[in-house]
Amino acid sequence: xxxxxxxxxxxxxxxxxxxxxxxxxxxxxxxxxxxxxxxxxxxxxxxxxxxxxxxxxxxxxxxxxxxxxxxxxxxxxxxxxxxxxxxxxxxxxxxxxxxxxxxxxxxxxxxxxxxxxxxxxxxxxxxxxxxxxxxxxxxxxxxxxxxxxxxxxxxxxxxxxxxxxxxxxxxxxxxxxxxxxxxxxxxxxxxxxxxxxxxxxxxxxxxxxxxxxxxxxxxxxxxxxxxxxxxxxxxxxxxxxxxxxxxxxxxxxxxxxxxxxxxxxxxxxxxxxxxxxx
Amino acid sequence: xxxxxxxxxxxxxxxxxxxxxxxxxxxxxxxxxxxxxxxxxxxxxxxxxxxxxxxxxxxxxxxxxxxxxxxxxxxxxxxxxxxxxxxxxxxxxxxxxxxxxxxxxxxxxxxxxxxxxxxxxxxxxxxxxxxxxxxxxxxxxxxxxxxxxxxxxxxxxxxxxxxxxxxxxxxxxxxxxxxxxxxxxxxxxxxxxxxxxxxxxxxxxxxxxxxxxxxxxxxxxxxxxxxxxxxxxxxxxxxxxxxxxxxxxxxxxxxxxxxxxxxxxxxxxxxxxxxxxxxxxxxxxxxxxxxxxxxxxxxxxxxxxxxxxxxxxxxxxxxxxxxxxxxxxxxxxxxxxxxxxxxxxxxxxxxxxxxxxxxxxxxxxxxxxxxxx
Ligand SMILES: Cc1cc2nc3c(=O)[nH]c(=O)nc-3n(C[C@H](O)[C@H](O)[C@H](O)COP(=O)(O)OP(=O)(O)OC[C@H]3O[C@@H](n4cnc5c(N)ncnc54)[C@H](O)[C@@H]3O)c2cc1C
Ligand code: SF4
Ligand code: SF4
Ligand code: FES
Numbered sequence: 178x179x180x181x182x183x184x185x186x187x188x189x190x191x192x193x194x195x196x197x198x199x200x201x202x203x204x205x206x207x208x209x210x211x212x213x214x215x216x217x218x219x220x221x222x223x224x225x226x227x228x229x230x231x232x233x234x235x236x237x238x239x240x241x242x243x244x245x246x247x248x249x250x251x252x253x254x255x256x257x258x259x260x261x262x263x264x265x266x267x268x269x270x271x272x273x274x275x276x277x278x279x280x281x282x283x284x285x286x287x288x289x290x291x292x293x294x295x296x297x298x299x300x301x302x303x304x305x306x307x308x309x310x311x312x313x314x315x316x317x318x319x320x321x322x323x324x325x326x327x328x329x330x331x332x333x334x335x336x337x338x339x340x341x342x343x344x345x346x347x348x349x350x351x352x353x354x355x356x357x358x359x360x361x362x363x364x365x366x367x368x369x370x371x372x373x374x375x376x377x378x379x380x381x382x383x384x385x386x387x388x389x390x391x392x393x394x395x396x397x398x399x400x401x402x403x404x405x406x407x408x409x410x411x412x413x414x415x416x417x418x419x420x421x422x423x424x425x426x427x428x429x430x431x432x433x434x435x436x437x438x439x440x441x442x443x444x445x446x447x448x449x450x451x452x453x454x455x
Numbered sequence: 456x457x458x459x460x461x462x463x464x465x466x467x468x469x470x471x472x473x474x475x476x477x478x479x480x481x482x483x484x485x486x487x488x489x490x491x492x493x494x495x496x497x498x499x500x501x502x503x504x505x506x507x508x509x510x511x512x513x514x515x516x517x518x519x520x521x522x523x524x525x526x527x528x529x530x531x532x533x534x535x536x537x538x539x540x541x542x543x544x545x546x547x548x549x550x551x552x553x554x555x556x557x558x559x560x561x562x563x564x565x566x567x568x569x570x571x572x573x574x575x576x577x578x579x580x581x582x583x584x585x586x587x588x589x590x591x592x593x594x595x596x597x598x599x600x601x602x603x604x605x606x607x608x609x610x611x612x613x614x615x616x617x618x619x620x621x622x623x624x625x626x627x628x629x630x631x632x633x634x635x636x637x638x639x640x641x642x643x644x645x646x647x648x649x650x651x652x653x654x655x656x657x658x659x660x661x662x663x664x665x666x667x668x669x670x671x672x673x674x675x676x677x678x679x680x681x682x683x684x685x686x687x688x689x690x691x692x693x694x695x696x697x698x699x700x701x702x703x704x705x706x707x708x709x710x711x712x713x714x715x716x717x718x719x720x721x722x723x724x725x726x727x728x729x730x731x732x733x734x735x736x737x738x739x740x741x742x743x744x745x746x747x748x749x750x751x752x753x754x755x756x757x758x759x760x761x762x763x764x765x766x767x768x769x770x771x772x773x774x775x776x777x778x779x780x781x782x783x784x785x786x787x788x789x790x791x792x793x794x795x796x797x798x799x800x801x802x803x804x805x806x807x808x809x810x811x812x813x814x815x816x817x818x819x820x821x822x823x824x825x826x827x828x
Contacts, residue, residue, distance in 0.1 A: 185601035187552045187755070188566045229555060229562065230744040230751035255769045270562045272555070388770075416768050418740050421598035424758070425737030426765060428787060431794030436597065452710050454779030 186421045189227050189272030192248065197267055201331055204298065205263055206239070206251045209271060215245035219280035220305035221412060221440045225420050226250065227272030228261035235417045235435075237302035238276060243312050248273070251301035251333070277420040279440045281306040282410055286382035290318040292374065294395050296325045296367055296387025300333045302412055302439075303386050307341070314346055318381075321374045322349045325367030325391070329353055329360045348374060367391060368398045378403040384440075386412040393450065396443055409443040430455055466672040467679055470652035473531065474505035476613070479669040480574040485611055488544060489576030490534070495523055499539040502576065509534060516622035516805065518814030528647045532577055535621035538810050540733040541582055542589060544573055545606050552740070554752035568602050574611040578639065580632030581624070583614055584802040585733030587638060591796045592736045611662065614639035618686035623805030625696040625818060631802045633690045641667065644683035655683040698803065698818050699825060703790040709824045710782065718820055719777035721813050726759030728807035728815075729784065734800050737765070760784050785817060 196208035209216075218238050227233040240249025254263040265271065283306055291310055295303050310317055322341060326332045332351065342349035350370045352363035363370070367387070383399055385392050392411050399409055415434040418424040427434035430449040432441070449455050468476075480487050481503065491500040492509045502508070511529040514537070515522045526533050553566040578586075586607075593603040617624075617633035626632030635642050640663030644655040655675055658664045699705060729735045739758040744751045758765060761780050766773035774780045792800030801817065808816045 185552075185566060186598040187600070187753075188564060191555075191562050191564065193561075227753075229557075230742055230748070232742050233740065233753075272562075272564075414768055415773065416766055418738065418758075422596050423593060423598070423600060423736065424739065424755075425760065425787075426739070426758070428783070428791070431791040433795070454774045454776070455710075455783070 186274065187419065189225070189233075189274045191270045192273050194265055194267050194269050194271065195247065197265065200251060200333055203255075204251060204253045204333065206249060207262070207265065207271070208240070209248040209250070209273065211246070211248045211273075216248040216276070217245050218242060218276040218305070220283055220309050221280040221302060222276035222278050223302070223420075223439065224248075224250070224273050224275030224277065225417070226252075226258075226262060227274075228258050228265070229270070229272075231261040232258040233272065233274075233418075234258040235277075235420060237412075237439075239301040239304045241308040241312075242305050243308065251298070251304075253298045274420065277435055279436075279438055281384050281440055282382055282442075283309050286310075287313075287316045288318070290321070290376040290381035292321040292323065292371075292376055292381055292383040294323045294367060294371070294383060294385045294387070296391040297327065297331065298333065299385075299387035299391075299412075300324055303384060304334065304337075306384055311341070311344075311347070319376045320347045321376050322347065323367055323370040323374060324349070324351045325353070325370075325387070326351070327354050329356050329362070350374060366394065368394045371395070371398050371402070379405075381408060383409045385410065389414070406444040406447060407442055410440055411443060411446075412439045413441060413446070414439070465658075465675040465680060466656050466667065467675045468654050468656055468670050468672055470531065470654065472670045472672075473508070473654075475670055477502055477504055477576065479666070480611060483666075484572055485574035486571050487574045487576060488541075490532070490537075492523070496521060497523070497534050497537040497539075499537075499541065499543070499575075505531075508576075513619065514621065516624075516809045518623065518808050518816050519811055520622075520814075521809050529652070530645050530647050532615055532617075532643075532645050533619045535617060535619065535624060536579060536582065536804060536806065538731045538806065540731065540806070541575055541578060541586060542733050542736075544571075544575070545586070545610070546589060546593065546603055546736065546738075549754055549756045550602065552753045552755050554750055556750045557748075570602065570605040570609065572609040572611075573606065574613065576613045577615045577643075578612050578635075579615055579617055579804075580635045581626040581629070581802040581804040582733055583612070583635055583638045584626075584629075584631035585804070588734045588796065588798060588800065588802065589736055591798070611666070612639040612641075612659075614642040614659070616642060616644040616683070616687045617690045618645060618683075620690045620693050621805060621809075623696065623808040623816075624694055624803065625698060625805060626803040627691050627694050628697040629799060629801060629803030634687045639663070644687065646679065646682050646686070648682060650678075653679075655679055696805070696808075696816075696818050698789075698801065699821055702821050703793050703799075705821055705825045706786050706790045709827070710786070712824055712827070714820075714824050715778035715782045717823075718781045718815065721815055722761075722777055722781050723813060724761045724777050724780065725812060726761040727810045727812065728817075729759040729761060730757060731806040731810045732788075733804060733806070734788070734802060735759075739765075760787070785820060788817075789821065 192209040415427040513526040593600040614635040639659040642657040788800035
């Protein structure tokens with residue numbers, strides 16, 4: 178008795194790399210060709226990417242949702258699978274499952290101000306939201322992008338940040354933790370940029386992605402200036418082996434980060450974030 | 456089209472029919488799995504006939520203890536469950552998901568699979584409840600596991616009403632047993648009295664009804680039914696372990712209790728409790744490549760939340776100490792499961808208590824937390 182399981186959600190689709198681009202010393206972008214059908218997704222969703230013989234890891238989609246003909250991922254080389262992906266060239270095949278998970282509240286945010294706070298590689302999962310908002314710019318109020326990187330050499334999407342900064346309808350502020358003398362910009366943590374940005378704390382949606390510690394401090398600062406918990410959204414990171422609610426690895430209290438998240442409103446997870454080791 | 460199944464009257468089969476039952480199921484192409492003695496324990500293994508079933512054996516179970524002993528009555532099913540669970544057949548400990556091969560035209564994925572057709576003999580009420588719980592995880596959600604679903608749909612279930620409870624059972628308190636309610640093809644209740652060694656058979660599906668024609672049956676009389684019912688009631692009464700009714704709440708209120716440190720001092724992080732639990736569903740994936748590097752396969756394999764790796768992300772594990780890991784296990788099982796699936800993740804089978812090498816008792820830990828210890 179042998180049956181074919183074509184539709185099993187654990188079986189990936191193979192896609193070829195059409196563009197490979199180095200972003201930073203340890204970070205690169207791959208664009209995959211999803212074929213004629215394109216690859217529809219919502220800003221904030223992620224895919225499981227498989228490197229032949231090595232394994233599969235969750236990676237956010239970082240391209241423009243209005244351009245589904247190319248599937249874009251920006252990846253930091255930190256371990257076995259991401260390293261194997263970093264070595265792939267144009268034409269190589271990657272296994273793709275997705276898109277999975279919840280999205281940034283770009284719909285709910287219409288009509289209010291929007292503040293993006295990103296740290297390091299955390300800008301990648303937020304870029305589709307930024308693209309979406311800029312494409313539909315008139316639907317939103319003030320638009321603020323705050324970004325923190327370790328050093329000037331670690332600033333991701335530098336060209337795009339400059340382009341966004343050049344727009345009159347978008348406020349962009351960047352800071353780094355450490356810098357040499359030739360850096361004329363801000364030095365310090367990203368939370369310091371919040372106070373001087375101009376937005377209405379009572380009519381704004383904030384979207385945060387970065388290291389958990391950075392998200393905690395950002396939330397604290399936002400609470401102090403009067404942004405309500407319901408208006409703050411974060412993207413959570415947990416170990417993920419399946420992305421379909423079967424493997425149990427991503428559990429966070431009663432949530433499966435892979436399907437209930439990765440984007441959560443802070444109001445939903447506040448009590449969980451306060452307990453160590455959940 | 457589905458027609459509603461209405462239960463016909465119960466019938467009686469003689470104990471000698473058990474062999475016929477196993478062989479007839481084999482004849483229909485089922486791989487028959489049932490209790491068998493191996494390594495001084497009752498295990499769930501392939502059966503070819505009733506002579507392989509343990510006859511006249513019971514076991515002693517207590518926290519950290521499992522021991523077989525001869526029974527006073529030569530019954531087939533007076534022992535209760537051992538460390539094995541049916542999940543190891545429907546959700547195998549290690550299973551190939553698919554493989555990919557390098558060809559001149561690029562990678563090719565092979566996701567063909569074998570779906571065995573199982574017949575399970577002697578599925579107890581708590582275990583039926585556990586199958587239902589795993590169905591919710593693997594079939595009823597947004598994504599269904601194809602291999603699980605296919606095996607599950609094919610399985611023929613001969614359930615069993617327990618007339619004896621094991622030393623760590625608390626199914627009564629979890630409202631799952633000891634009498635089976637639904638989800639079976641046939642259900643047996645064993646009777647060993649002066650009138651002979653026999654089974655009351657209840658039919659739970661049209662498939663079961665059809666199959667019953669292959670056995671020699673007789674009408675069950677009132678005495679048979681009364682004897683059977685009484686025996687199961689006695690098993691229920693004998694359970695002294697209970698889980699507090701407001702367990703979900705107790706755990707939620709005590710996430711930062713110092714008691715977690717106390718459990719961590721005893722717990723060895725061995726993960727036994729998760730592997731013997733019939734509802735635990737966590738798994739990991741592993742990759743294997745053949746020697747020439749041309750074919751790589753992906754495997755799904757049972758995993759346990761008691762390992763450090765389980766919650767690893769770049770920069771370190773989320774649950775670094777044992778206290779956090781035990782808290783995760785029991786909180787998921789008894790609290791978060793309600794949020795996720797609307798039921799408790801514990802069916803009260805007692806396996807985690809029996810097979811914990813240091814005898815940690817899930818019901819006692821909840822009670823200790825409730826007392827704010
Ligand atoms: C929803 C989500 C979106 C993500 N988006 C991106 C992205 O856009 N770009 C990017 O560079 N990284 C992203 N990450 C992090 C990325 O998944 C990890 O860096 C990656 O899993 C590391 O795997 P590795 O095998 O290279 O590292 P190793 O250190 O060798 O990891 C071993 C295993 O641990 C697990 N693991 C390790 N780190 C993480 C982690 N941070 N998160 C989850 N599992 C981990 C994986 O299962 C991995 O296979 C995302 C993570 C999540 C959960
Ligand atoms: S938690 Fe323990 S008693 Fe409950 S179902 Fe699992 S093994 Fe059985
Ligand atoms: S509770 Fe017992 S069985 Fe479970 S991990 Fe700890 S020592 Fe092992
Ligand atoms: S990643 Fe497997 S359950 Fe969420």
